Amino acid sequence: MTAVTFDSPAGTQARPRRQFRQLRYAGVLAKRNLIKLIRTPEQFIDVTLQPIIFLVLFYYVLGGALGGSLGAGAGGRHGYLEYLLPGLLAQTIAMTSISIGQNMNADIEKGVFDRFRSLPIGRAIPLVGAVLAEFFRYLMVVVITIGFGYILGFRVETDFMSLLAAIGLAICFALAFAWISVWVGLKMRSAGSVQGVMMLLVLPLTFASSTFVPVKSMPGWLQAFVKVNPISQVVDAVRGLLLGSHANLPAGVTTATAVGWTFAWVAGILLVFFPLAMRAYVRRT
Amino acid sequence: MTELSIEAAGLVKSFGETKALRGVDLNVRKGTVHAVLGPNGAGKTTAVRILATLLRPDAGYARVNGLDVLSQAGRVRESIGLTGQFASVDEDLTGTQNLVMIGQLLDLTKKEARARAAELLDWFDLTDAAGKVAKHYSGGMRRRLDLAASLVGRPSVIFLDEPTTGLDPAKREDMWDVVRRLISDGSTVLLTTQYLEEADALADEITVIDHGQVIANDTPNGLKRVVGGQRLTVRAADPAREDDLRELLTLIGGSVPSDEGRGTLTVPVDGEDVLPDVVSRLRAAGISVEELSLHLPSLDEVFFTLTGTRSTGDERTASEVSV
Numbered sequence: 001m002t003a004v005t006f007d008s009p010a011g012t013q014a015r016p017r018r019q020f021r022q023l024r025y026a027g028v029l030a031k032r033n034l035i036k037l038i039r040t041p042e043q044f045i046d047v048t049l050q051p052i053i054f055l056v057l058f059y060y061v062l063g064g065a066l067g068g069s070l071g072a073g074a075g076g077r078h079g080y081l082e083y084l085l086p087g088l089l090a091q092t093i094a095m096t097s098i099s100i101g102q103n104m105n106a107d108i109e110k111g112v113f114d115r116f117r118s119l120p121i122g123r124a125i126p127l128v129g130a131v132l133a134e135f136f137r138y139l140m141v142v143v144i145t146i147g148f149g150y151i152l153g154f155r156v157e158t159d160f161m162s163l164l165a166a167i168g169l170a171i172c173f174a175l176a177f178a179w180i181s182v183w184v185g186l187k188m189r190s191a192g193s194v195q196g197v198m199m200l201l202v203l204p205l206t207f208a209s210s211t212f213v214p215v216k217s218m219p220g221w222l223q224a225f226v227k228v229n230p231i232s233q234v235v236d237a238v239r240g241l242l243l244g245s246h247a248n249l250p251a252g253v254t255t256a257t258a259v260g261w262t263f264a265w266v267a268g269i270l271l272v273f274f275p276l277a278m279r280a281y282v283r284r285t
Numbered sequence: 286m287t288e289l290s291i292e293a294a295g296l297v298k299s300f301g302e303t304k305a306l307r308g309v310d311l312n313v314r315k316g317t318v319h320a321v322l323g324p325n326g327a328g329k330t331t332a333v334r335i336l337a338t339l340l341r342p343d344a345g346y347a348r349v350n351g352l353d354v355l356s357q358a359g360r361v362r363e364s365i366g367l368t369g370q371f372a373s374v375d376e377d378l379t380g381t382q383n384l385v386m387i388g389q390l391l392d393l394t395k396k397e398a399r400a401r402a403a404e405l406l407d408w409f410d411l412t413d414a415a416g417k418v419a420k421h422y423s424g425g426m427r428r429r430l431d432l433a434a435s436l437v438g439r440p441s442v443i444f445l446d447e448p449t450t451g452l453d454p455a456k457r458e459d460m461w462d463v464v465r466r467l468i469s470d471g472s473t474v475l476l477t478t479q480y481l482e483e484a485d486a487l488a489d490e491i492t493v494i495d496h497g498q499v500i501a502n503d504t505p506n507g508l509k510r511v512v513g514g515q516r517l518t519v520r521a522a523d524p525a526r527e528d529d530l531r532e533l534l535t536l537i538g539g540s541v542p543s544d545e546g547r548g549t550l551t552v553p554v555d556g557e558d559v560l561p562d563v564v565s566r567l568r569a570a571g572i573s574v575e576e577l578s579l580h581l582p583s584l585d586e587v588f589f590t591l592t593g594t595r596s597t598g599d600e601r602t603a604s605e606v607s608v
Contacts, residue, residue: 021392028389036377039418111373115434118337119390120362 025121029129034136036103046099047137051092051145058084058212059152066213070248078153083248085149086166086238087211090231092141093174094206098198100134100178101185105194108186108284124278131178138174142167158244166241169262173234176266179273186280205231210239215250230265237262288315290442290473291336295345298331298497305331307497308345313490318464318474320488322481324584328497329477330370333446336475337367349442366435366443370450370477374430376420380411383419383430384437391438398437405433409463425456432463443467445476449483461486481581485509493591500591512582512590513553517563520549520576530572537563549576 037043058066059081067080104127107113116126146154146167156163181198188194208222209231215223226232227250239247240255247255291313298306306328313319321329334340336347338358347354349361367373374383381402388398406415409429414422419430428448435443445464449457464487467474478484484491485505493501493508501508517538521530527548534542537559538552545551557579567574582590 025390028386032375032378032382032386035382036375039377110376111369112375113373114339114367114369115373115387116390117339118362118365118367119387119438120359121390 022122022125025125026128026132029116029126030132030135031129033103033130033133037133037137043099044137044140046096047092047140048144050095051088051141052148054088054092055085055145055148055152058088062212069213069217081149081152081154082243082246083214083239084212085145085154086242087209087235089142089145089170089238090173090209090234091202091206091211092145093138093170094177094202094231096137096141097134097174097178097181098195098202099137099181100130101181101183101188101194101198102191104130104182104185105188105191108281123282124274127182127277127281131175131182134178135171135175138171139167141174142170156242157246158242162241162244166238169241169259170234170238173230173262173266176269176273179270179277183273183277183280186277186284205229210235210250214248230262230269233258233261233265289313289348290315291319291347291349291475293332293336293345293347296332296335296342296347297344298328298335298340298342305497306335306342309494309497309499311336311347311492311499313473313475315473316468316471317489318468318476318487320484320491321475321477321494322479322484322491322584322587323477323494324479324588327494329494330446331497332494333367333444333475333477337365337444338362339367363438364441366438366440368428368432368435368443368445368448370446374419374422374427374434377418379416379418380406380422380430380433381415383434387434387437393437401437405436409433425452425459428452428456428460429463432460436467440472442473442475445474447477447479450479457483479584481508481512481584481587485581493587495588495592500588508587509581512587514581515554515556515579516551516582516586517554517559518545518549518551518576518578518580519563519567519574520547522573522575524548526572529570530574533566533570533572537566554579 059077063077063080063084067076067078067083070079070083107130113126117123146156146163180201181194184197184201185191185194188197209226209229211231215226215232218226236247236249236253237255237258240249240258244255249255249258289312291311293309293311296306296309296311297304309328309332311319311321311332321332323329331340335342336349336354338354338361341355350364352361352364354361375386378386381399384402384405385395385398388401389395393401403412403415406412409432411426411429411433414426419427422430432445432448448464449460452460461483464474464476474487476484476487488505490502490504491508492499501511503511517534519530519534521527527550531542531550534550534552538554540552542550542552560579563577567577
């Protein structure tokens with residue numbers, strides 16, 4: 001060991017206050033979460049294999065039967081693939097968000113969060129960093145789902161800009177939805193219960209939506225729920241952006257209204273669950 | 286009056302029904318090592334967490350470097366370093382990545398952070414393990430990395446929460462050396478410990494707490510004057526000689542030795558100078574011994590002397606029963 005040099009008196013060092021520093025801290029912590037993700041590659045199963053398995057299952061097992069229910073002109077297995085893919089995208093994203101809650105739950109017990117709390121960075125930064133790192137997982141979901149769909153015969157019917165808009169919108173929604181998972185993760189006592197609680201939320205939300213079958217085939221009381229369900233809004237918006245006039249949107253819904261409602265839900269979810277997550281984080285010691 | 290780095294008064298904190306702190310006062314002079322001594326559950330960690338801005342007290346106030354830990358928490362965090370009871374390093378990151386991350390969160394540029402990380406890794410003998418994931422570090426290495434992480438920002442006040450709990454004796458001495466070097470650097474250190482030996486070896490002042498209350502506050506020498514200095518512990522190889530041994534120890538220590546069980550006898554003595562005398566007397570009496578040691582009073586003995594009751598809320602009590 002050599003003697004450590006302290007070139008300035010302890011604690012008196014002036015630290016430059018650079019601009020956007022909180023954003024930079026969030027980036028540093030996002031990188032930390034990415035390193036953790038890469039070190040445990042099995043964490044990528046839900047964003048790689050899961051969308052492929054779902055696409056294969058729904059396309060080959062249910063596609064033939066469900067395709068016929070889509071109505072004149074749109075039917076058949078291929079017609080169902082067109083209908084299914086934007087929906088599966090939203091469902092996989094909702095499922096993918098479960099793991100951030102689980103990771104947060106496990107992470108916060110380990111003491112490294114004590115270190116973060118003792119540093120002069122914004123309180124929310126460790127959480128924001130974790131959510132930002134999820135961006136890459138969501139991007140993988142989108143690329144793999146659309147890429148594999150392409151192999152099965154899915155084609156984007158609109159233009160490249162609409163494709164980018166659809167991807168951006170889906171990821172935007174995912175980053176908001178992740179805060180629900182963060183909140184649940186901070187509230188639960190074990191990582192296992194995070195999964196249980198999130199599944200209770202994700203399954204009804206994704207199935208009772210326009211994800212798999214048209215809304216008009218459902219009973220009236222269910223339609224009422226499906227129409228306000230945020231997942232329906234994302235699915236309809238992505239469908240509209242990818243398929244244009246082929247989108248088979250419910251009566252009264254246009255791409256523009258679905259996009260508008262999606263953003264409203266993104267804002268709503270953030271307004272409710274970001275403060276809830278922060279409160280749970282501050283209280284959890 | 287000397288400048289205080291830490292001043293706290295009337296700290297109260299409850300967790301549900303449990304009263305962790307019942308009005309703790311603490312004054313730590315600048316540039317000194319201050320030990321908070323107490324058993325598990327005494328409130329040591331709670332006190333440190335309040336001072337390090339991680340917990341809000343229910344009542345009372347605390348200032349670090351003259352800054353209020355509640356209303357000026359952000360500025361307090363700029364000048365403190367915290368090493369927790371459970372090494373708070375990121376297990377999935379390498380030693381270097383851990384330290385660089387902290388550096389960047391303290392506004393160092395990537396280059397500065399790398400340089401500081403290398404410097405600290407070298408200082409803590411971790412250069413060889415710098416590229417290894419902390420998960421594969423030994424307990425002692427993790428503690429050192431944790432301590433290094435708390436020093437990245439050159440803090441003027443350093444909190445060490447039970448830095449040696451769970452370390453073997455050799456590693457404990459290493460950690461003591463590190464703490465001594467920190468003070469020579471001008472930092473103020475608040476250290477919590479369960480060992481009087483550790484507090485005595487490192488601290489300028491010791492605050493003893495139990496059940497969330499301060500029961501003594503003194504210099505190591507002052508405290509030892511109250512609880513007594515060294516203890517001599519001897520166990521006869523032949524249980525039949527126990528009475529002879531007791532007689533001999535009474536003569537040496539001037540009081541009747543206490544029976545620690547299994548033929549182990551303990552008596553307070555004046556200092557280590559008695560040791561040669563003890564050995565020659567044992568030889569003269571023809572008593573062979575299995576154990577012969579000089580040590581400071583255990584925490585249990587300290588508490589017994591200070592409060593007249595055995596400390597509670599401690600697994601020490603449970604293990605004592607089973608002995």
